[in-house]
Amino acid sequence: MRYNAAMIKPIKTYSLNNLKQLMKDLGQPSFRAKQLYEWLYLHHVGSYDEMTNLPQTLRVQLSADYPLFTPAVIDSQTSQDGTAKYVISYHDGARVETVAIPSSDGRLTVCCSTQAGCAMGCTFCATGKEGFTRNLSAGEIVDQILIAQTRMGERVSNVVVMGQGEPFLNYEQTLNALHILNDEKLLNIGARHITLSTCGILSGIDRLGTEPEQFTLAVSLHAAIQRTRDKIMPGVANYGLGKLKTVLLKYIERTNRRATLEYAMMNRVNDNEEDLKALIEFCTGLLCHVNLIPLNEIEESEFSPSKAPTMNHWYLTLNRSGIETTIRHSRGSDIAGACGQLKNAVKHR
Known part of the structure; x- marks a missing residue:
C-alpha cells in the first residue's frame, strides 16, 4: 500500500x-487502546491481521489510516x-544502529538510538x-529493544539511550518510549535500569528533573574547559559550562539522584593537567559519578585515545579528590559498535 508521507500518522507515534483518544474518535471503547498497545509492544506483531481480539472493521480502518510499519534488520555483526550490532532500516529508508551487550552476570x-543521524556535530563522533x-x-525506539531481545534470545534488563542522536531534541517521543519500556505490563524494565544520555541540552535536563520515574541521567561532558568543549562539541557551544552546572545542581536537588558525567579522553586534546583541574572544579559540589572512556577510534579521525598512564593518573586523582570515578572500556569496538562509532555502516559481504 502506498502512503502520502505528509499525511500518514503511523500507529507507533501514539502514546x-x-x-485512548483515537479509539474514542473512532467510536471504540477505551480498552481497545490497551489491547492495541499490548499487541504492539508486548507481542511485537508485524501487522493488524495478527491482532485477533480487535474487531475486523477496526483493523481495516487502522490499516488504512494509521499504518503499522515493521523495521527490518539489514545487517548484523557480532x-x-x-x-x-544491528543496522535497522525503517519504512522510509532511514537507518539507525542498535547495540546489544550481554554480561557474564546474565x-x-x-x-538504542533516538534519531536517525545526529545534528550535534561532535567532531570525534562518527x-x-x-x-x-x-x-x-x-x-x-522501542522496536530496537524488541529486535535485540528477539535476536539475542533473552530478556533485555537494561537500556542505555546512548546511540545515535540527541534524545532531548526528540524529548516527547523519547520519553514515551521510556514509559513503554518501563511499563510493568509491557517490557517491565526498571526506571533505574534505563539511562538517558544528553550532550547537555539544558531545557531537557530541567524537564527530566520533573518526571516521576527515576531514570538515570548521563551527560556527555568530554571537556570542562569552555574553549575545548566548544571546539569538539560545537552543537552545544551556546550552552556554557556554568549554566550546565547550575541546571545539574537543580536536577540533583529536585530528584536527589546523582548524574553521570561521560568523559571521552582524547590524547593531547582534553587530557592534560589543566583539563583535569577543570574537571575536578566542575565536579566540586555535584552529586556525580565520572566515567572516563578511552576514545574509540573512527576512520579518518584526527583524534586518538589517551595513553593508559594518563587514564590511570586521572582515575587515581579524581578518586583521591573525592569524585567517584570509573574507567569504562567500551564493548564492541571491533565491529564499530562502541560509543562514537555508530554510522549505519553495512559490512562488505
Whole structure:
C-alpha cells in the first residue's frame, strides 16, 4: 500500500493516552487502546491481521489510516566479546544502529538510538559526521529493544539511550518510549535500569528533573574547559559550562539522584593537567559519578585515545579528590559498535 508521507500518522507515534483518544474518535471503547498497545509492544506483531481480539472493521480502518510499519534488520555483526550490532532500516529508508551487550552476570543491555543521524556535530563522533536525517517515533525506539531481545534470545534488563542522536531534541517521543519500556505490563524494565544520555541540552535536563520515574541521567561532558568543549562539541557551544552546572545542581536537588558525567579522553586534546583541574572544579559540589572512556577510534579521525598512564593518573586523582570515578572500556569496538562509532555502516559481504 502506498502512503502520502505528509499525511500518514503511523500507529507507533501514539502514546497510550493518544490511543485512548483515537479509539474514542473512532467510536471504540477505551480498552481497545490497551489491547492495541499490548499487541504492539508486548507481542511485537508485524501487522493488524495478527491482532485477533480487535474487531475486523477496526483493523481495516487502522490499516488504512494509521499504518503499522515493521523495521527490518539489514545487517548484523557480532563482536569477539559477544556484543551484537544491528543496522535497522525503517519504512522510509532511514537507518539507525542498535547495540546489544550481554554480561557474564546474565544482564542484557541495549544501546538504542533516538534519531536517525545526529545534528550535534561532535567532531570525534562518527554519527556526528553523518549528519541528521530525522527524529524517531516512540515505537521506532522501542522496536530496537524488541529486535535485540528477539535476536539475542533473552530478556533485555537494561537500556542505555546512548546511540545515535540527541534524545532531548526528540524529548516527547523519547520519553514515551521510556514509559513503554518501563511499563510493568509491557517490557517491565526498571526506571533505574534505563539511562538517558544528553550532550547537555539544558531545557531537557530541567524537564527530566520533573518526571516521576527515576531514570538515570548521563551527560556527555568530554571537556570542562569552555574553549575545548566548544571546539569538539560545537552543537552545544551556546550552552556554557556554568549554566550546565547550575541546571545539574537543580536536577540533583529536585530528584536527589546523582548524574553521570561521560568523559571521552582524547590524547593531547582534553587530557592534560589543566583539563583535569577543570574537571575536578566542575565536579566540586555535584552529586556525580565520572566515567572516563578511552576514545574509540573512527576512520579518518584526527583524534586518538589517551595513553593508559594518563587514564590511570586521572582515575587515581579524581578518586583521591573525592569524585567517584570509573574507567569504562567500551564493548564492541571491533565491529564499530562502541560509543562514537555508530554510522549505519553495512559490512562488505
